[in-house]
Amino acid sequence: MTYPTDISPTDISRRRLLGLSLGLGAAAALGLAGCGGSDQPTASTGNGNGGKDYTGPKVQLNLWNGFTGGDGDIFKKLVDQFNGEHANIAISVATYKWEDYYAKLPGAVSSGNGPDVAVMHIDMLATFAARRVIQPIDDVASALGLSEADFATTVWKGGLYQGKRYGIPLDMHPVGLYYNKALLQKAGLDPNKPPQNRADLEAALAELKKAGIQGFWVSPFQFTGGMTAYSLVYQFGGALYNADATKATFNSDQAVEAVTWLTGLISAGHSPTNVGQDADYLALKSGKNAFNVNGIWQVNDLKKSPDVQWGVAPLPQIGTKKAVWANSHNFTIVQQRNVEQNKVSGAKVFINWLSQHSLDWAAGGQVPARNSVRDDPKFKDLAEMNTLAAELPDAAFPPAAPGIGDVTKLFYDAVNEAVLGKKQPKQALDDGVAKADKLLEDNRKKYGS
Template sequence: MQRARAPGRSGDPERQPSRRDLLAGAGAAAGLLLLGCRGDPVDVRDQAAIAAGGSRGYPGPAIDLAFWTGFTGGDRPPMERLIERFNREHDNITVRMSVTRWGDFYQKVPAAVDSGHGPDVAVMHADQLATAAVHRTILPLDEVTQALGLGAADFTRTLWDAGVFRGRRYGIPLDVHPLGLYYNRAVLADAGIGDAALPRSRRDYLAVLEHLKGRGIQGSWVSPVLYTGGLMFQSLLWQSGGELFSEDGARATFNSEAGVEALGFLLDLIKRGYSPRDVGQDADSIAFTNNRNAFIWNGIWMINTYRAIPGLRWGVLPVPAIGARRAVWANSHNLVLPRQPSTGAGQGRLKASVVFVDWLSRHSLEWAKAGMVPARREARESAAFQRMTEQATFAEQLPVVRFPPAIAGVDSVRASTLDLAVNEAVLLRTAPREALNRAAREADALLSDNLRKFGRAL
């Protein structure tokens, strides 16, 4: 994750796509992914059973495994060190990591798998598993996790359930990366605000922002793009009791009263003068690093970015409870096994791949150095992790994290409808209710198309 946004998740900073561009793109992406469904697909359940030997070791001949990820930023070196260690410890398995920006990754993998040249192991975000599963890009892992003895108790129930689609498991969580509230110590100290006044609630947050405003400081900049304004909206929606979509994936529900309230809160920050208008992409984070912004809701991936800036004095808190309940947006990197050609060699590769997946899952504490909360409970409860002060603070939110819903194709739907609505409202071009209602109508049409292609989410 790079610059001042999530790694590999950014768009073109020089051009924000129009609503028409994104609606057309959503349809094109869905059509591209459908390539993975053509032909005579092998029975992925049988292939998963082949891999169910667990981690007892791979007794076969020397083998090279292709491991594909989107770790292009500061998260790449920690993963490279883990792979180097695995290769030293395993004489007959060599893992080679290929890295592609996430935006390209989710187009590259289905096409490669369909052609028979996909990776042996890959990493996917939890919100991408449903789409990959419906296209049979990845294998169900119920037999694998049973052989490995893994269950919710090894992670958390929310993390564990995020890997399930239509009653089958497709991902093994490696980490969780939620939003947090970063604060600039220098800005707050100059305004006479100490640690005792750091905000945990809506009242506290607004009181601090009003105090900062009295000192001429706009303390909480609202971005009109997904990172970070869109993720703020999703967190606030859940805090207000709303949902993004219906459980079956048939309709958008983000235009509820909870959605209007959530988007209204963001606009109030601007209208009250706590945020500038027309905040450019990444401008909120740039202002934070230049001691012009006191608070920023951003992901755990910014830990290593802010640590690397000389002289920047900062800390992090859980996202404050603005609504009636605690909730915060999060996502999770999951280990997946892409579908392999149904050959004898492919069966051997699956057995070796499970050994690697099991080893990597068990070593998620080292992965925490990439600026992540490890998924494994034993890693989070270790003394070593508790010494990672910032990551441990993010981990306090695990009981209230919320993941995007497990609905095939929903990521494209959200990007081409809801994200534009948030953008238009935050830029004060359209009233919140009008923007959300229009986006919901467009989302419903796209969801209807998805239902015809993929069936219901449940």
Template structure:
């Protein structure tokens, strides 16, 4: 049996599951309460203080010729992607020996609480990575500074990136981030177990009929082919299904929370069906999908692109990755994006540190092909068009979904509106509440918070 492993959390853009010990994907279902913590921890009001004016200059395009500086770099890359980012920063420092990058990896849920508080005290990092749904909130609260000069220096705009990855960085007529990647849901399939139950290990299912047929084949051999947990299901798994059934977590124009729709109910009921029909154990642990998969006890899991590195570390595991099967009739998947930002520390930044930080963002954007080794799809079109990208294995498969990825709309406070999603899904899957009732009540609360945020942020 292959050894089990822990995977650090990678948060989603919504609510998180009610579990204290979750795997990376499991935490996709849990702790967006960090969004609330962000509001509480950041001392400036919603109007904020004026954002720091971007320094005049080349936005980092021409390198750095100032005195030696050390830059603090914060992010939440605590899993298999962390070492790859460490290698990239080491390469950068060799190329720019006067710029030392000191990284600090903080679990995402703590990160989003700690960052605004540190910035408000003038003790924040010089460079940071932020999920796409957090950019507008932190821009509105002046936790980060506008980066139009960096994007201009790169010579890149909306047409040079996956469009919605660029659009989400816009707020109040300025651009506040540099898109680094897209991390989307994907299908992981275990070749060994597929072969054991009589399936072609090189032909993963592409639709609901093929998917359920494969699960039936596993069931006939005494295997539960897809482990589903009420604790982690609210993450990218249930959200992907909601999108595939034609719904939205939040209306695309940001006007209303919509996860309580018929599509949301269908998504939850489909997952409940997997348990009812015996395709999944009834009480799988939050990380049961990962543990069963890497121990050759299941066929499939829907998980994030960040699982590539941890699965590669399980040397005896024979696995592949593909686009998510179309279960609900609409081609759609959950997705997120890491965006590079520069915090706006109170008191202003030293001009040399500010310039050096921009040099790093510029450099990292240009080297995002190497970041694909962490399972992340580069956000830049020209990087994905590089012939070397075709050598990136599973990431190439995930990139095939870029035409139908889904983010929540880029409005301040969006994560606050989705705090009740995860508990509602979990309670419905556990039979504690009727699905429509649970989602409807959570949606009502979300819309109240959405209205409050509209008044708060304007």
């Protein structure tokens, strides 16, 4: 889920489509009859040592990704470096907008024209694994000696589906709290001490209000009000789903309390009503909004605006525990009609290599998933990235259930209704859960799980 770092109107519109791959679960189910339906996928067999090295004949590998912003340039440079260091492996990169990429991939695999390697968001792994678009890669982890100890626990576990590993994590991208230092100073607050908890934030908002500043604009859209609400549900002790993702639970008492707190910022005068898409972030940049929950991908954009005095911090703990919305890019190996083991072996070498070189990838606006890379002094020098890396243990990923992105969209729809005042929070969430439970049942039939 990498987001363009430039902020043109075109890219603002694009970001609406680049969320949890929402609405694409159904697309993933199309064109997959030739991929084996709901049968369990099986790992490929053949020679190879799980990615330690490759000594076979030269192979040409196709890689698909959705890095359409500045991060795409960084990714391509890394691929070029890999190609230069491996005479017998050549990687060709094809880049699509994420929504097009996920829609195209199933049909391409079904027709035998899919890529060899694919970058995939963590919340899409289960969907494509269930439909045999991607294959298990447990042998990569075992051969390289990789385990949970090598990665952030939340990200590592997110790559599993039905006990098999389908993704090797590259990064994590959370939301954080951006703050306008000039506005804090105007309200008599310390511009270098952002709020860390509910009391701090509410006290700061009160002072900002006295200074005539609406300090926390609440967006009704997934970007970023929905992500804020998502984080708060988990902070208040709730969850969007039960343990096995058979029922939606985002209308629990904790979830209602979380969304009620968020919408209360509007009624208390800390936010305008009916905030437009991305208006919360643009208001932060223009000196109208003091606090904005937004993704790590905005760091590089703000660095392009030297006149803006800003900072970023981990999300304040508003509820009873720390939690934060996040997503992660994972490397996967795509199923093929005719498996060429040399290609599979070469793909594993590439995945391992790029995971080890993810410090360079961090410059694109990501937190490396690999512990050794985050411990590198050079990563510590990336101040803002390092600050948000502290949120890794608190990442609240969706469960590994096929089609879960489509269901999560119903939560964002409910938040939209509550923020816009169309329904009270409890009613909006109750209505959303009723729809979500029906969709979860439909997904179990569709995906055979």
